[in-house]
Amino acid sequence: MEKDKINLLLVDDEEQFAQSISKSLEIRGFNVIVINRGEKAVEAARNHPIDVVLLDLKMPGMSGEETLKVLKKEHKSMEVVILTGHGDIDSAIECTKTGAYSYLQKPCELDELLESLKNAYKEKVMNTKKIEEKKMNEMLKISLSDKPRDILRRLREIDKEGK
Amino acid sequence: MREMKIMLVDDEERFLSTTEKVLSRKGYDALTAASGTEALEKLKRHTIHVVILDVKMPGMDGIATLKEIKKLFPLVEVIMLTGHATVDSAVDGLKSGAIDYVMKPCDIDDLLEKAEEAFEKRQRLEEKIRMAQARTYMKSPRDILKQTEES
């Protein structure tokens, strides 16, 4: 994948919709991976360096809400934009609380979607920076303090946290 | 009296007075404000842990008030409470730092539960911050040097 492009994971079980969106996003400088199930999306996020996820809520199998929870848990810096045809306030509240970057309802203007995805990407970059800084701070702290065994343990902890 | 201080912000006068009565009967010390400006004013003068904030108010609306509160008093938790719930305002409120978004009509007990949760979470966080601070104070360069020498 190219470095300057935004790596997007598109999760939607409506194939035609996914194809058309992924085409228009690719034209606008995104690397798009299209996935049609929540379980596969979790798998893909583990194997690829994903910046932003565009997630449908209503899917067979693992629901969008669950997928969102897993993704946010496993990847602290990754941002998730919800795009759903069956939006309601309760799910909007739940998703936002879980950490979705934004919650869009179909039909949605492409411009609106693009803006949301780009902002989500900026947020992701910020998140990564913050995490790196935090890591650095922690490392600075330990490097002068604990015993080597503790240092190793702390390093492992930090690494795990920062992911 | 409970430890948690609540402030209700709503433009419905009767809602404020009745809810205040209910809360005080349940042992809570509650403040009320009829507008966003009044709420900010009271926050400056009183210690308040949780604000229950209406989204739709004349003058400064709920979202703007929320943003202002989060800017000036980052440790205050805000629960949005509205009869005009929309997906956009819900997302907007939560992104702007509200801890929850509740739709009218709701049970006051439920509301209290959410407020307590928020309060406890806040307490834990503050505790953590205090602990961290304390640790940093403890670890003066000399201690560290000493520790290194010992090992």
Add this chain to the structure above:
Amino acid sequence: MKQGDYKRLSLKILASMILVPVVPFVLVVFVSFHHFAGSLQSTTISSLIRIVDDHRRTIELFLTERKTDLQFVADSFGFDDLTRPALLQEVFRNLQKKSVAFVDLGIFDESGVHIAYSGPYELTGKVYREAEWFKEVIKKGYYVSDVFLGYRQVPHFVVALVKKDKDRAWVIRATIDTLLFNDIVEKARIGKTGESYILNKDGLFQTERRSGGGLMEKDTDGMANLLPHQGTRTFVEKDVAGETYLYATMWLKDNNWLLVVRQEKADAFKALRSATYMVILISILGGFTIVAMAFYMTNRIVTEMRRIDEEKSRLSQQLIVAGRLAEIGEMSAGFAHEINNPLQIIRAEQTLIETIVSEMKEQGELKESEEMEEIEDSLRQIRVQTDRCGGITQALLKFAREKETAPAAVDLKRFLPEVIGLVIRKADVEGIDVQQVVSDDIPLIQVDASQLQQVLVNLLNNAIYAIVEQHGAAGGKLEISAKAAGGRVEIAVTDNGCGISPENIEKIFAPFFTTKPVGRGTGLGLSVCYSIIEKMGGIFGVQSEEGRGATFTIHLPAEG
């Protein structure tokens, strides 16, 4: 557009469809006919001129030859020789051999005495001093007479010339056979009625005319022809009988004879007449074709326009309904929001009362009693009812936004009987005969089955209601049909119930519109059906005749 507008429009189109091709068509026909007539006339006239010219040459040649003959005789033989009858006889015979036109030959002295003669008459000794031709020949030296009767009382004309010897002058004269001359002149034949003849200055026939006019008779037809003129003159004139002729005339023989060639105009323009018939025939056929085409095209155009207009008005009707629905959706969302605030206050008040009551009970200020039970029950009811209101406002908000749908492939062959099963008992009770017609080739459709069921049950219930209104408990008929209709599936629910009046049919999809008595219908059924079908990408339609029944149709896109 109204009926009258279409009629006016179709008349306008028809008029322009006829006028536009007819004007150039008539112009073409007229101009080409005019040109044809012109060229035909000029051809005819030029051929008349040519004939006149030919004849003039022939006649002049004939006369010159006769003159030369006489000249030759006069030069070859002297007066003395020729006065001898035997020699004259001989000479005459030789002349006749050369031209049978010679009838006789005579020699005259200066005083006009016929000295010698050879020919069929006995003219020797007659004195011609006073005869016209003799005077003329003495004066001019050469003369060709008009046709005259003379002593012999037979029409003839003579050619005479004067021979001047040293001692005397004498005259040689030959009579020319008018019949033969006639033939020469008459032989011109053009068409059926073309003829040529010669008149003298006084308008007497010098040759016979085929169409009537004997020798020396007066030509009553063409007196105006005798005007003096140079070269050939052409003109058109009517004869006494009223027949129009084309004329070409020319003066001959020192302007004494007029050569006339003429042809009946009708004959000359016979080709023109057949052309005229042709033109009329073409005009009629062409005109008929144009008019027929114009009618056909106009009919097609207007029908097409009407179809488009109807389509348009149907679409705009749907737009209006859809717009109204959206408006209502927004309004109900607004209502729901506004209602939530007072509900919250009611809830708060209820909570307060409840709290106070339980506190008072704890402190023993309130005793357990039946009244107390009632109060507490009532308080619970307030909570239940505010919850209910909250549920309604949430549902309204949800309706105003979008409904949860789960589209899946639906097989109407299986689906429709299920739906009918939901209402069949109710229909049976009302004595309604329920029929279902589902064609075998019906394609699958991709819709939310529960929503489609909601719509169909609504329609079936409405139909049953309408049937009961009209027929009571017997004689009702209800038919549910489904068939493929060009990439779509058409589902129709037809009843023979009370139908819908024309003023109501426009409003039936509007929310809160109902004809049912208060309490029996919310007026939301059909508007909800409408919005459901629309969200499915379908078209919802209705046709009804008041008192006869109604048909609701649903067109849904077929899968694939």
